[in-house]
Amino acid sequence: MEKSRFSLLLLEPGEVYFEDFSCTLNDHIKFNEGSPRHGCLKLCSKSLVFEPRDWTWPLVKLYFRDCISISVVRPHFIDGVSNIIMIKMKQYAEMLKENILAPYKFMYEEKEFFIFFDFASAEECLSQMEQLQRASTLHAPEHNSMVATILHSRYMRMVFDPVMMDDFTEQILCELQAEKISPLVRHQGKLAITPTTIYFQPFSNVESSPVLKLKLCDLRRMYRRRFLLRQVGLELYSQEQSTVPHIYLTFQCEDDREKTYGILEESSNVNLVKKHAEEMTMQWQNGVVSNYDYLMYLNCQADRSEKDLTQYPVFPWVVADYTSETLDLSNTDTYRDLSKPMGALNQDRLEKLKERYHEMNEPKFLYGSHYSAPGLVLFYLVRKYPQYMLCLQNGRFDHPDRMFNSVKDVYNNCLRNMSDFKELVPEFYNTDTKGDFLVNMYEIDFGERHDGTKVNDVALPPWATSPKDFVTKLRQALESDYVSRHLHLWIDLIFGYKQRGEEAVKADNVFHHVCYEGAVDLERILDMNDRHALEVQIMEFGQVPKQLFTKPHVRKVGHVIERVLSYQPTHVTSYKIECIDVITLHKEAVTCALRQSSRIISVGRDGALKVYDIEQKKQIRSINLCHTPLSSCVMIDENIVAVGSWDNEIYLYDVEYGRKVESFRAHDDSVTCLLWLEKERLLISGGSDGVVRAWANVGRLGQALRGLRAEFDHDENVTTLAYRRCGQEVDIIAGTSDGEVSIWQLRSKSRQTVLRVHTAAVCACAVLPAARLLTASQAADFHVTDLSVAHTVYETQLPEAANTCACDGRGVVWVGGARGELVQWDMLAVQQTTRLPAHQDTITCVYLDEATKTLVTASKDKTVKLWQLSSDS
Template sequence: MEKHRFSLLILEPGEVYFEDFSSTLNDNNNDKESNTRHGRLKLCSKSLVFEPKEWKFPLVKLYFKDCSSLSIVKSKHSNKIINAIKITMKQYAEMLEENILAPYKFTYDVRDFLITFDFALAEECLSQMEQLKRASTLHAPEHNSMIATILHSRYMRMVFDPVMMDDFTEEILCELQAEKISPLVRHQGKLAITPTTIYFQPFSNVESSSILKVKLCHLRRIYRRRFLLRQVGLEVYCSEESPISHIYLSFRSEDDREKIYCFLEGSANVKLEKLHVDEMTLQWQNGVVSNYDYLMYLNCQADRSEYDLTQYPVFPWVISDYTSETLDLDNVNTFRDLSKPMGALNPERLERLKERYHEMSEPKFLYGSHYSAPGLVLFYLVRKYPRYMLCLQNGRFDHPDRMFNSVKDVYNNCLRNMSDFKELLPEFYDTSGKGDFLVNKYEIDFGERFDGTKVNDVALPLWASSPEDFVLKLRQALESDYVSKHLHLWIDLIFGYKQRGKEAVKADNVFHHVCYEGAVDLELVYDMNDRHALEVQIMEFGQIPKQLFTKPHVRKVGNVVEKVKDNSEQKSYTIECIDVISLHKKEVTCVIRQGSKIISVGKDGTLKVYDSTHKKQIRSVILCETPLSSCVMIDDNIVAAGSWGNEIYLYDVEYGKKLESFRAHDDAVTCLLWLKKESLLISGGSDGVVRVWGDVRRAGPALKGLQAELDHDGNVTMLDYRRSGREVDIITGSSDGEVSLWRLSSRERLSSWRAHRACVCACAALSGARLLTASADGELRVTDLGFAHTVYSRRVSDAVLACTWAGDALWAGDASGKLSQWDLRAVTVRSSIQAHQVCIIVIFFDAIDYALSFKLYGIHGFEVAE
């Protein structure tokens, strides 16, 4: 198959390629064979590009704005018209001579070009060229408007051709105009969707395939995207089985985009992988996901894509030492301060920037350039993608002294220059690429620097022996303990609560207002000149990522895991029912285990003791006429039980004797908690109060042992605790969905937050200062207690009414009777069984690996599962 040198990257960004013609070019208006070139003429919105068949000749680009005249050529010997057009140019450009990639050669000389058409009629081609030449004399907004009108007219004449489909009898469910997006290039075409396939038919023949096909069953992830400041983009990722791994589309309107998105999401043939930000955050926090993968995920969620240079993924500088011979990752001085933006790392420069900031009128900004923009992306990647740079800079590379020549020099410039605050790209940490962007692999002549040295490969720090070694060590630094402990601070700046508003001002993180999402609504800017100026400014300046977090991001607490290990290294429990015990006449409300004894209380007001060794009931006592809500062991033999009758009862299991009862609350006692080390009994009630009791095992007035009262607005529904050093914190949940954290020693409420909209019905204190809570409306939520900030949230089909943390797994029982084992490191369900026919309201897990769950109906008591 014949290869072509022409591509849309030869055109200016945003320029449209319409069609091409088989033709001959003669640039001297004579008949000498040496000046005659056979090839194809490309008709584009701003230029004509002639691509010779022979590679020894360069491509010739003729800009309409530099064209003096266009005319039909007449024969020298008569007035007979020949099928040719003469184009008089004031200047023109040549490129890819001998197919060598180099800056375009611009010739500033008046010259005539004679184009003879093989099949097309010169008169028809001249009419189109004259129309485009007139458009080139207009200001950019009017020019764009006129080209859009021409393009729309051509679009209307284009009809999707079903012949190229896998089965042309397939029903087309949806057909729309769309553009396939790649860096700096937009391929216009028609999008058609059938019950099984997405088809994209390009408007022009520049694509390698006349039709692009993506099977719906291969779709894995779909993202809405903001493209060129408008919510019209759609990015689709496919499975490994698909011959096309990715496609990025843009539509005429947000309504068109939403129509396609909803159709794909609702299609029975589409099986999407859905991972919520909260789930990914929890996996990252536990060390299941690496720092690199988490940053790539956040970039994706924040509308950053490698296919859109205006919103390219952004990564931080993490190393500040580019002079030492060895890289010491155990030395904190090796690392950059991740709590500050690049512009605030140098105090002297920041002070000068602040002086300018205070003198400005609103809207103010600290930094006049961005940390990520198309020009900055290609500054780093010019050796890997030289064609992109030539496209962006109209056929030229940057001045040799301003190029990416040395890692150390670039970092120092980012610290000192008053207009340089750029961060890094994923390529700096991507070990699979082996640092290929640092090598001049195409052997391009980028020119010479002021000292006469030729621009070639990037100069690396002394501690890096090669580009591959450089990237590998940067990746090790990114995954190091220091960065893992501080990366959340950088996330706050780029994706989080310090991105905008007052917190951004406090953090010295303020950029020009037009780069923030939503700061400018272009749909409301009706003046074409103003609108075009804003578009250009935003495209060139850069765009702030979409804000993902409005509260401080959680800190990583798990060890860094480069490769996720399988769950075989973790405990896995086999669930099997070994006994069914029917003791109570009404629902069981709580159960505990003491050695071989199983103690339970129920709504029948009775306390039962069952010997699991001899498999028989050994104690049964009616403690009160009202239901019992909860029970705890306060020593080897004494049980404390709370009742709906406002009282707490103490019962000696060994001697079968009720020791004492006392009025603990003004309403029902709903939950109990025993702190063995402190010998404290904590009770919660429907009166909205939590009380702390001491000396409860002694005879006499129990109220003398009351040590604290903690007031709540709603009924207290659950109790738990955590140890923080020498301190003990009490965790409470209430019927209004509020969760509170209390310091026991000071009786102070450390924090309180509305975790749920419905009643909090279960909780489990997890490792790493995290708390899982479940509500009656089916919501599960994991909260970082350090920030009172949600790190994971999920709604399940059946509300979780009971849960317990077993050190490496979470046991959860729900309203449908399912007993599930969750791995909260990977945020997955390891196993799930239908343990009961009705809801599980309590789970007990003890040190000998027994899980107990309880039924909630009739005379049935509970089942024991191993």
């Protein structure tokens, strides 16, 4: 079967295709005279399109607005031949002659066309044509309303055909009217959902298949979408090998969209891959996800889709040098200032724009055009998608001098022109497509420029030897150290807190109010003319992405990834974990344990300290330090262990000689946690009295109390301690029972930050690479905070409360849970890599011994376990 040359892109944006009729088109009333062409007549809302079967003939487009008359030709005029309609036109258009993609040829002459129908009734066709011709005389809003009424009438007569289903006995859970969206095209149809499959049955026969089928078991990602400022879109991604890997649907109202979303989300056959924004942000910050992939992800989260040209993914200009022979990515002058929008890069132009801004009435705007709109997207991609530009511009390309002819000229224009502030599209950085959008691959005649040169391929900067080399070098620039250090500033402008409001004004980043999400509620605009005007403005002007961040975006700190990862990290750090010893010495819960050389030292609620020899596999020391539970222990010397007790004391015990060295009253209530700073020779203690104290002289007999160096007061019990080094400074981090985390500078004894990220007691904290802090609470919430901006970059809810944790300093974290599970996390890839049922009750302590690559875990089940770590290749 021959492939049809007709497509919905041959219609105007928003035009509806209803049905087609087999017929012959002739310019003479007699069938065998003139130029008879057999083919199909497409009945559309604004035009008739005749597609001849012989591809050497052009398609003929007859606009209803240019129609002088339509009538049925009576049989007695032409020797009894009936079923003919005559259409008299003021002008018409020809397209795709010899199947060559080119601007439409407009014929400005009166002409009569005779349509000889093979099967359809001319009288019935005439009735439909006259109705649409009447609609064409109305203003756009009334025309759209009349067409919508016709469409709805047809829709009500259409019933989803169960014969199209894989199993016609399947139960249809939901049947709705929907539109399938592709660039500049909205294809109406019926959506039916069964327990196993999504079916989309188009109204018309343009699709290659009479029904599109997406298996629920293949569905992987699902996004609510804003379409033309209305929350009616739903974008679905399935496995790449499935017959329908991707579909973008819109519904008549938000309720229909939510109903569909709910059915799919609750289906037992749907297995969605969930990727939280904080998780992706942290992976990007760690360098596990590339800048390219992260920007694609943010665009997706902000309702940007390649199916919707009004919300096409937006990427930044990052290179500012388009004149040098070589591109020096080590030179900061090579790069654009990512802290400013395009309109603010030229200070002289910005001052003129600000003068106009201050003279405006509210609502004011600084920029009268947008950085991304359908026309701007196709400006870049016209060579790759010429049919889109012809659709958008009614069969014409831009004037040759206004086309994308030179990268250097376009960048300079974006810096100087008073109405040009456009950013880039992903294709500039997509090395997979090798820069094909820069090449006139279809050899289209785009015309000649003012100097007589033909518009052909895009002129590249001197440092690029080919389109492939151009996008490869731009990609290297996008992934460079400079851009990685500054990309968060551009994200703040486009997706973040500088996108709108007072911060946008300060950042010179203010666009027309209509393009912001939430600025206009189309559902409340009842006047058809006002509503249509806004829809046209949205289509032509562009839309600001959905705001994703309301605080400054974190900065990238990890290594650079230079290739596409498709949102999936390639390297996950983890260890194999094998239990090599189980130690049962305590009569009650073990509260803390550590390893020192070949010895395991543990303390418990029974008030006892135990020392176990790993090589001999037996207990070698045991002492009851007091009559109250012991909470914690740390080694302060090769043989001296400090122990915190519920009797407010800190005990020092010599493991080598098996004797208690001394004890001192450290707090006014129980000692809850201890921390040892080897370099400073300081013992840090936290207590139920809400105080953190720093002790020097620990180990010098009778000198501990005199060695009190600092006191940090809190409102509630101190539950956990950690520390971090910032150059020469040391910060003490204390978690408390009211959910707060306080960061104190040891030297100045001042509180630097208070993090209020938890609502329940903080029971575990660990410092991750690049100044990130992991904290967990009794409410089972798990947070990672970037300490440089005091902002949460990742949070999740665990299946059980994380009671304790340990970190290897490179991003691997072991978390002990309230139900006895030991979970290994790779915090670079933000993934759980191992989950073990380690104990039969709450894990109270996890201790990493770097020297021997072993973990020690203690539990309320009265046991201590030793775990061997090995590389997980």
